[in-house]
Amino acid sequence: xxxxxxxxxxxxxxxxxxxxxxxxxxxxxxxxxxxxxxxxxxxxxxxxxxxxxxxxxxxxxxxxxxxxxxxxxxxxxxxxxxxxxxxxxxxxxxxxxxxxxxxxxxxxxxxxxxxxxxxxxxxxxxxxxxxxxxxxxxxxxxxxxxxxxxxxxxxxxxxxxxxxxxxxxxxxxxxxxxxxxxxxxxxxxxxxxxxxxxxxxxxxxxxxxxxxxxxxxxxxxxxxxxxxxxxxxxxxxxxxxxxxxxxxxxxxxxxxxxxxxxxxxxxxxxxxxxxxxxxxxxxxxxxxxxxxxxxxxxxxxxxxxxxxxxxxxxxxxxxxxxxxxxxxxxxxxxxxxxxxxxxxxxxxxxxxxxxxxxxxxxxxxxxxxxxxxxxxxxxxxxxxxxxxxxxxxxxxxxxxxxxxxxxxxxxxxxxxxxxxxxxxxxxxxxxxxxxxxxxxxxxxxxxxxxxxxxxxxxxxxxxxxxxxxxxxxxxxxxxxxxxxxxxxxxxxxxxxxxxxxxxxxxxxxxxxxxxxxxxxxxxxxxxxxxxxxxxxxxxxxxxxxxxxxxxxxxxxxxxxxxxxxxxxxxxxxxxxxxxxxxxxxxxxxxxx
Numbered sequence: 001x002x003x004x005x006x007x008x009x010x011x012x013x014x015x016x017x018x019x020x021x022x023x024x025x026x027x028x029x030x031x032x033x034x035x036x037x038x039x040x041x042x043x044x045x046x047x048x049x050x051x052x053x054x055x056x057x058x059x060x061x062x063x064x065x066x067x068x069x070x071x072x073x074x075x076x077x078x079x080x081x082x083x084x085x086x087x088x089x090x091x092x093x094x095x096x097x098x099x100x101x102x103x104x105x106x107x108x109x110x111x112x113x114x115x116x117x118x119x120x121x122x123x124x125x126x127x128x129x130x131x132x133x134x135x136x137x138x139x140x141x142x143x144x145x146x147x148x149x150x151x152x153x154x155x156x157x158x159x160x161x162x163x164x165x166x167x168x169x170x171x172x173x174x175x176x177x178x179x180x181x182x183x184x185x186x187x188x189x190x191x192x193x194x195x196x197x198x199x200x201x202x203x204x205x206x207x208x209x210x211x212x213x214x215x216x217x218x219x220x221x222x223x224x225x226x227x228x229x230x231x232x233x234x235x236x237x238x239x240x241x242x243x244x245x246x247x248x249x250x251x252x253x254x255x256x257x258x259x260x261x262x263x264x265x266x267x268x269x270x271x272x273x274x275x276x277x278x279x280x281x282x283x284x285x286x287x288x289x290x291x292x293x294x295x296x297x298x299x300x301x302x303x304x305x306x307x308x309x310x311x312x313x314x315x316x317x318x319x320x321x322x323x324x325x326x327x328x329x330x331x332x333x334x335x336x337x338x339x340x341x342x343x344x345x346x347x348x349x350x351x352x353x354x355x356x357x358x359x360x361x362x363x364x365x366x367x368x369x370x371x372x373x374x375x376x377x378x379x380x381x382x383x384x385x386x387x388x389x390x391x392x393x394x395x396x397x398x399x400x401x402x403x404x405x406x407x408x409x410x411x412x413x414x415x416x417x418x419x420x421x422x423x424x425x426x427x428x429x430x431x432x433x434x435x436x437x438x439x440x441x442x443x444x445x446x447x448x449x450x451x452x453x454x455x456x457x458x459x460x461x462x463x464x465x466x467x468x469x470x471x472x473x474x475x476x477x478x479x480x481x482x483x484x485x486x487x488x489x490x491x492x493x494x495x496x497x498x499x500x501x502x503x504x505x506x507x508x509x510x511x512x513x514x515x516x517x518x519x520x521x522x523x524x525x526x527x528x529x530x531x532x533x534x535x536x537x538x539x540x541x542x543x544x545x546x547x548x549x550x551x552x553x554x555x556x557x558x559x560x561x562x563x564x565x566x567x568x569x570x571x572x573x574x575x576x577x578x579x580x581x582x583x584x585x586x587x588x589x590x591x592x
Contacts, residue, residue, distance in 0.1 A: 154300065202223075340396045352406070356372055361565065369566075514549075
C-alpha cells in the first residue's frame with residue numbers, strides 16, 4: 001500500500017492547531033465563533049474607548065467616531081478573514097487529500113490527534129483512505145470469487161522466488177490447470193453453481209499442495225500452482241503418481257494429484273437449492289525455470305500453453321492429461337505472441353476488414369440480409385481468416401476493439417445499401433467476452449448515431465456461451481439491445497449444451513441452427529430430429545429461424561419443408577466483399 005506523503009498539514013492549519021492544543025473552545029464551531037467575536041469586538045472596543053476619552057458630543061466628534069469605527073472594522077476584517085481561512089485549514093487539507101488520492105493514488109498525511117469535528121473528519125478520512133487503498137489493492141491482486149491471488153500477483157510471486165532459487169540452484173515448477181465442465185454444470189444447475197464450483201476447486205487445490213506452494217486463479221477456469229523443486233531432480237514423465245510424491249522428482253505425479261483432487265465429484269446447488277453432484281474435468285501443463293523460461297510471465301504463459309494442449313487431448317481421450325512444455329509449444333507460443341503484436345498494429349493501421357455472407361429466404365430465394373464476417377488484411381500474409389487469429393484476440397482481450405471495428409464497418413455499409421435503395425439488415429456477431437467486458441448497448445447506440453443507420457437494419461448475434469455463462473447479465477444486455485430496436489439472434493444453436501429453454505432465457509427474435517446440425521439433416525436421423533425440434537420450438541415462440549452452413553440442395557429442401565425461414569451457406573453464396581454483394585442485389589430484391 002502506498003505510504004502517506006512526507007509533507008505535513010498545510011501551514012494554514014497553524015491557528016487551528018494552536019487553539020486545539022489549548023483545549024478551548026472544544027468544538028470546531030466554537031473556534032469559528034471565537035474568531036468572529038474577536039472580529040466584532042475590535043470596532044466596538046475602539047468606538048467605546050473613543051467615547052470614554054472624548055465625552056462631549058459635536059459634529060467633528062461624531063465624524064471622528066464614525067471614522068474610527070470604520071477604520072477599526074477594516075482592521076478587524078484584515079485580521080479575522082485570514083484567521084478564518086486558517087481555521088478552514090482542516091477542511092482545505094481534507095479536500096486536497098481527496099484530490100491527491102484520486103489523481104495520484106497517493107495517501108497524504110492528515111493530523112489525527114484532535115478531538116473536535118474537524119479533527120475527527122481528518123482522522124476518519126485518513127483511516128478510510130487507508131482501508132480503501134487496501135481494498136483496492138486486494139481487488140487488483142486477488143480473485144473476488146475464490147480469494148486466490150490473480151495472475152498479476154502470481155507472476156510477482158514467481159519473480160520473488162526466482163531470486164531465491166538463483167542463489168540455491170533449485171528450480172521453479174509452474175503447473176497450469178485448466179478445469180472444464182463448469183459451463184455445462186451452470187447450464188444445467190443455474191448461474192449460482194459457477195461460484196460454488198470454483199470455490200470447491202480452490203479448496204481441493206489448497207488441500208493438495210505442499211506448504212509454501214502458491215496457488216492462484218489465472219483465468220476464467222484456469223488455476224496455477226508454483227513450487228520449488230530440487231536441482232538434482234529432473235522432471236520425468238513416468239514418475240509414480242502417489243500422494244506423497246512432491247515436485248522434487250515427480251512434477252507429473254504432483255500435477256496428476258492436483259487433477260485427481262479437482263475431478264472428484266463436487267457438490268453444487270441447482271436453481272431450487274437442491275444439492276447435486278458435479279463431475280468436472282481437468283488437464284494440466286507444466287513448465288520450469290530456468291529450463292523452459294527465464295522470465296516469470298513467460299513461465300506462466302508456457303505452462304498455460306501446455307495446459308491448452310492437454311485440454312484438447314483430455315477432451316479427445318476422455319481422461320486426465322498432463323503435458324510438459326515442448327519446443328513445438330514454444331514455437332506455437334512465439335507465433336501466438338507475434339499474432340497478438342501484429343493484431344494490435346492491425347487495429348491501429350485499419351487492417352481489420354469485413355466480408356458479407358448473404359442470407360436467403362428459402363421461400364422466395366431472395367437475399368434478405370447478410371452476416372458481417374471479420375477478415376484481417378495482413379500486408380505480408382494476405383487475407384487472414386478468423387480461425388487463425390480470433391482465438392488470440394479472445395485470449396488477449398483484443399476481441400473487444402476488433403468487434404467495435406466490425407460493428408462500425410458493417411453499419412456504415414448497411415447505411416450505404418439503404419441510401420442506394422438496397423435496404424438490407426446486416427448481422428454482427430458479439431462474443432461472450434464482448435458482452436461481459438463492455439457496455440454493448442452504449443456502443444451500439446453510438447455507432448448507430450454516428451452512421452445514421454436505423455436500428456431495424458442491425459442484427460446482433462450471440463452464441464450459446466453468452467447465455468449459459470451468465471444468464472442474468474445476458475438477459476439484461478440483450479434486453480437493452482432489443483429496447484434500442486435492433487434484432488437479437490441466438491447463433492450456432494444446437495452445437496453446445498444449451499437446451500430449447502434457452503430460447504426463452506433472453507429476448508431473442510431469431511435463432512440460427514448450428515452448422516454441425518445442418519450438415520446431417522438430409523442423411524442423419526438424429527440431426528434431422530434436432531433441427532425439426534428447434535424449428536418447431538422457435539416457430540411456437542414466434543422466433544425467426546435461419547440455418548447456417550447449407551451446402552447442398554438436399555439440405556435446403558429439407559429445411560424448407562420443415563418450415564425453416566432462411567439459410568446461408570456455400571450452396572447459396574460464399575462470403576464476399578461489399579462491392580461484390582452490391583452487384584448481386586437489385587433494389588427491389590433487398591428487403592428488411
